[in-house]
Amino acid sequence: MMEQNLVEIRDLSVKFKLKGGTIRAVDNVSLDIPKGKVTALVGESGSGKSTLASAILKMVSSPGVISNGEIKINGEDILTMKQRELQQYRWSQVSMVFQAAQNSLNPVVRIKEQFIETYLAHKKAPEKEILERAAQLLEYVRLEPKRVFESFPHELSGGMKQRVMIAFSLLLDPDLVILDEPTTALDVITQDYIFDILLKIHEELGITMLLLSHDISVVAKVADRIGVMYAGKLVEVGDIFEIFTNPKHPYTSGLIKAAPSLLEDLEHTVPIGGSPPDLLNLPLGCAFHPRCQFAKDICKQVTPLMETVGENHLTACHLYNAARDERVN
Numbered sequence: 001m002m003e004q005n006l007v008e009i010r011d012l013s014v015k016f017k018l019k020g021g022t023i024r025a026v027d028n029v030s031l032d033i034p035k036g037k038v039t040a041l042v043g044e045s046g047s048g049k050s051t052l053a054s055a056i057l058k059m060v061s062s063p064g065v066i067s068n069g070e071i072k073i074n075g076e077d078i079l080t081m082k083q084r085e086l087q088q089y090r091w092s093q094v095s096m097v098f099q100a101a102q103n104s105l106n107p108v109v110r111i112k113e114q115f116i117e118t119y120l121a122h123k124k125a126p127e128k129e130i131l132e133r134a135a136q137l138l139e140y141v142r143l144e145p146k147r148v149f150e151s152f153p154h155e156l157s158g159g160m161k162q163r164v165m166i167a168f169s170l171l172l173d174p175d176l177v178i179l180d181e182p183t184t185a186l187d188v189i190t191q192d193y194i195f196d197i198l199l200k201i202h203e204e205l206g207i208t209m210l211l212l213s214h215d216i217s218v219v220a221k222v223a224d225r226i227g228v229m230y231a232g233k234l235v236e237v238g239d240i241f242e243i244f245t246n247p248k249h250p251y252t253s254g255l256i257k258a259a260p261s262l263l264e265d266l267e268h269t270v271p272i273g274g275s276p277p278d279l280l281n282l283p284l285g286c287a288f289h290p291r292c293q294f295a296k297d298i299c300k301q302v303t304p305l306m307e308t309v310g311e312n313h314l315t316a317c318h319l320y321n322a323a324r325d326e327r328v329n
């Protein structure tokens with residue numbers, strides 16, 4: 001059966017005009033988010049994951065601007081939506097749990113009231129119905145509705161607040177939920193617990209998810225598809241099995257080798273050498289070339305384009321252009 005895409009992003013660029021110059025936090029990215037699947041975006045801090053995700057909500061933070069591209073959800077172009085349409089679209093079609101989202105709960109309002117306010121800001125319904133829905137969602141995230149409803153945020157632990165935020169993100173029954181580093185700042189056991197919950201929600205509600213993480217091992221358990229970002233570009237995308245068994249881009253291989261919990265063997269992890277790129281001073285050619293042990297002359301001069309390297313698998317790396325060229329010759 002043909003896979004249907006919920007979101008189709010084409011040639012998306014987001015620029016930030018800063019004191020030292022202009023950076024492209026997202027640089028000509030094209031990505032499909034298939035319906036009913038969990039897609040993960042991974043890459044080091046600063047690679048552009050959050051900026052890309054906020055563009056899907058047309059909520060890029062100032063001074064960022066979406067300088068080109070197209071984002072379609074269910075075939076509808078988000079970037080041409082008017083303010084009123086956007087207000088409807090956010091939360092009810094796409095919701096996002098931001099980084100350290102626990103802190104975005106209002107500290108002086110009981111959770112119950114926050115559920116009601118959030119719902120009513122987008123749709124009308126009797127309070128009783130809203131609370132029934134909220135209670136159902138709290139049960140999904142394995143929290144006791146009665147207790148949580150009456151609590152203020154400071155009465156809940158970090159992991160509980162994060163689960164409340166996940167429940168919030170589902171409140172208006174969106175098609176897509178974006179989770180930005182959903183478990184950072186939580187201990188490992190709580191992280192696992194939250195990922196179990198996310199997986200269950202995904203399986204039972206069939207909801208499409210976009211998960212952002214700097215740690216490829218964290219998303220390995222839940223994602224169906226992985227996109228790898230480096231210096232604002234998408235450098236590899238493929239189904240989870242392909243990415244882990246047959247990574248093509250040296251940066252993807254580096255992320256996998258550097259992930260301790262994947263190898264279950266701390267001694268054999270190999271950190272990626274060099275340091276993350278300075279977006280104000282990107283090298284010519286492939287931005288990863290100064291850290292790449294396979295870099296050739298062409299990598300220092302020409303930016304590689306995304307090319308198909310397998311079924312549902314694309315990468316932007318000259319190593320594969322060369323392999324293809326050799327086959328052709």
Ligand SMILES: Nc1ncnc2c1ncn2[C@@H]1O[C@H](COP(=O)(O)OP(=O)(O)OP(=O)(O)O)[C@@H](O)[C@H]1O
Pocket residue numbers: 016018023025043044045046047048049050051052061062063064181214279
């Ligand atoms: N509001 C802003 N003002 C200036 N620069 C920004 C802003 N938001 C993001 N950037 C820059 O855009 C680039 C990409 O940042 P982004 O937060 O999207 O990366 P990320 O991969 O999500 O990393 P992290 O997980 O650390 O947030 C970074 O260089 C960052 O400094």
